Amino acid sequence: MSSTLERHAVAVGELLVGEGPAVVIGGRVSLRAHRGQVDAREVLRERAALVEPFSAAELPAIAELADAVVVGAAWTRDIPLVRAASGLGLPVVVERRSSASMEEWLMLADYCAAEGDGRVILCERGRLDLGLMRAARAASGRPVLADVSQDVGLSAAAVAAGADGLIVDGGPERDLTGESGRTGGAGRSGVIGTYKGAGVADPVRGAARGFVRAEDLADGLVARLQVGPTADQAPVPGQAEARRVAEEAVTIVGALIRHETPATLPECREAIDRVDAALATLLERRVELAGTVQRLKPVGGFAGRDADREHALVVAMARRAPTLGEALLAPIMNAIIEAGLHLSEQRGRE
Known part of the structure; x- marks a missing residue:
């Protein structure tokens, strides 16, 4: 203190x-x-x-x-x-x-x-x-x-x-x-x-x-x-x-x-909760944008995935998150993209 x-x-x-x-x-x-x-x-x-x-x-x-x-x-x-x-x-x-x-x-x-x-x-x-x-x-x-x-x-x-x-x-x-x-x-x-x-x-x-x-x-x-x-x-x-x-x-x-350096386990968990809240907010926004992309693309859904663009996205993110790097970011981003596509298809059926 x-x-x-x-x-x-x-x-x-x-x-x-x-x-x-x-x-x-x-x-x-x-x-x-x-x-x-x-x-x-x-x-x-x-x-x-x-x-x-x-x-x-x-x-x-x-x-x-x-x-x-x-x-x-x-x-x-x-x-x-x-x-x-x-x-x-x-x-x-x-x-x-x-x-x-x-x-x-x-x-x-x-x-x-x-x-x-x-x-x-x-x-x-x-x-x-x-x-x-x-x-x-x-x-x-x-x-x-x-x-x-x-x-x-x-x-x-x-x-x-x-x-x-x-x-x-x-x-x-x-x-x-x-x-x-x-x-x-x-x-x-x-x-x-x-x-x-x-x-x-x-x-x-x-x-x-x-x-x-x-x-x-x-x-x-x-x-x-x-x-x-x-x-x-x-x-x-x-x-x-x-x-x-x-x-x-x-x-x-x-x-x-804000950069945080928590000194105790409760403080660390509270900091993680704040980061997770920001992540959830950004993910919700990303899903909304992904849905817009699906409406604009001539070929939507999983058939419309662009491997080159997804790889470029992971490379760009790795520059901002070098600790994770491309190897760890790739499966995370794949899961996020797939979740957005599943939600878009579900909404399309409703």
Whole structure:
């Protein structure tokens, strides 16, 4: 555990943010809407993951009932409150003010780390600039969260851009300062690569670097993770549905993007489960495409198999999976192709 924490991973309750799988965090609570007129303990009642204070008077309750304190985007310039929140002895989640540059964001994070015990997490919220978020993570070495509460359809894009966790609070939140978490209807085309370029040829590689727009991601994966229309066309989904979408994103996209080094057998099995979920999603997509091929080919079914193309496919896959190599990949791909053909024939008879 110590070697992991040295790489700036931060524990928030039972979740480790920054290494291993991406996580989903629910329960961001802002006390600002109450403007100090309600006892913080009455609002919280029970333990919450992330809590944003309105004033220093609420910090004792937050220290008792929160897993982390939030330095909110609406008041990052309130230095006395920032200093007091940072000194609580809790992890500090530093949100970026919408007009703040990356340098300003990271300077504030460094200040919070110096005033506290060093456990600082960056958080991009509001109209998400996921390319900038990715760059901030690389420049600072600190873990980053993306608050997708206002457009959960960006969950997959956020994980692909390198988010170590997603915040989902299940509905719109607007405090009385006028700061809003709304994304402005970004939907699937929300920004993921505005920082230092966008639009690379290989969407998966590009996503790993953070230089690809959301619409350039693998359409099958992102479509599977969407919740109906984009945010400017439909209400924000309920908390249970939003959390499901976020969890699908950290599971499926995370399996493709995030490198894991599990240290225990349970952790290893959990990592395998995530990879298998991604495999199942891709296999389902492949079967759909294989069915389309069968409808387009003049000779379909098993009679239409192209041995040269199948061999070329195995050779190309072996370059991406050299540990398996052609010898082991060939029977695997043959089984996948045959399963698709059997399903196509079965559907043809129905």
